[in-house]
Amino acid sequence: MALLQSIEPLAAVSTPAEPAPALPAARPPHRIATDTEALAAAQRYAARIAPGAAQRDRERLLPWDALDDFVATGLWAITVPREYGGPGVSAGTLAEVTALVSAADGSIGQIPQNHFYALEVLRVGGTDAQKRFFYGRVLAGDRFGNALAEIGHQDFQRRTRLVPDGEGFRVQGRKFYCTGALYAHWIPTLVVTREEGRDVTYLAFVPRTAEGVHVTDDWDGFGQRVTGSGSVQFDDVRVEPEWVVPFLASFERPTPIGPLAQILHAAIDLGLARGALAATLPFVREHARPWIDARVERAADDPLLIQQVGETAVRLRAAEALVRRAGRFVDAAQADPTEQRVAEASIAVAEARALTTTASLDAGTRLFELGGTSATTGQKGLDRFWRNARTHTLHDPVRWKYHAIGNFHLNGRIPPRHGAI
Secondary structure, eight states, rough: OOOOHHHHHHHHHOOOOOOOOOOOOOOOEEEOHHHHHHHHHHHHHHHHGGGGGGHHHTTOOOOOOHHHHHHHTGGTTTTGGGGGGGOOOEEEEEEEEHHHHHHHHHHHHTTTTHOOOOOOOHHHHHHHHHHHHHHHHTTOOOOOOOOOOOOSOOOOOOOOOOEEEETTTEEEEEEEOOGGGGGOOOOEEEEEEEEEEEEEEEEEEEETTTTTTTEOOOOOSSSSSTSSEEEEEEEEEEEOOOEEETTTHHHHHHHSHHHHEEEEEEEHHHHHHHHHHHHHHHHHHOOOOOOOGOSSSSSSGGGHHHHHHHHHHHHHHHHHHHHHHHHHHHHHHHOOOOHHHHHHHHHHHHHHHHHHHHHHHHHHHHHHHHHOOOOOGGGGGGGHHHHHHHHHTTTSSSHHHHHHHHHHHOOOOOOOSSSTT
């Protein structure tokens, strides 16, 4: 019997068992009602966390209080559909919220990316009972992390197993790059089980406090330093059938899961580009020195420096426009997930990701080129923009974005359906 078949009857008659949360909400989250309210909340929150971003990065201070504040704003629940008590904001609004937070602190902006990814997998493949339970937990303040990738194996060739155990299951395996798992109440985990002679993939929502779950804070990348992207070990961890959502099935048909995941990555890079340019302008005005051949008193009057600021600003504005455009395509794919609409959304998001990658790296590099040697001193922490952008833009290779874009426009080829495009 297929696992999904065994889940559906249980989900229809029972409510998923609720574990004791590892990190109870510090205070009940605000209920955001509209896209406009979400954007205003993100602007206020970004202003609160920006002053401490350099110190958190420099000293690797894990942002527990900032995350509690983030959840309390209600922003972690903005993709919960209206029929389940949330505002169901547009993809463009979700992207802009992510960009606003990432401009203030790139690490904090990335932490909920997989939270929203898991919510989309749930929306597409979960039963009504599963949606009511997990959406309810998010509205109450629960955070989802992730345990998707595995070291030593290509994507979609996973070794973490879901093994039947009476009326439930056991999870056994090890994951890495588990962004947000350190801070999570639940760790959505990609698992495989054997069905009808083949491996089938599911997303198991594993309680952070379950016996046998070991989260290790061993992420030591030079950027995105406080994302909590370490490793998770699952040692014979018990999970209930109601906590398991189809995953492979969500990609065997056209769904907007991949485009939604990818527009969030584009938004993180867009925010990093904004943050770098915002840091560049006052530094040039107040600290940089003009080049001798410019024959001006202020660096801000150096004509070649002005030209480079203009180039950076134009590239950033173009990236913003592509992200907004991609959001409209994702909205269309969510409303009507035909093969063509999902393909168009994937390509629109890939175009945005290609340019936000360039924009974020360019803005981080130009900060030093225009600010001069004094911009490199460690106390200022200006290097975090480039380090964060360089680290995050490696999430999946932009060269394959260009390939998918070119193949779609030139040959009419539909891009592959998976979470990386």
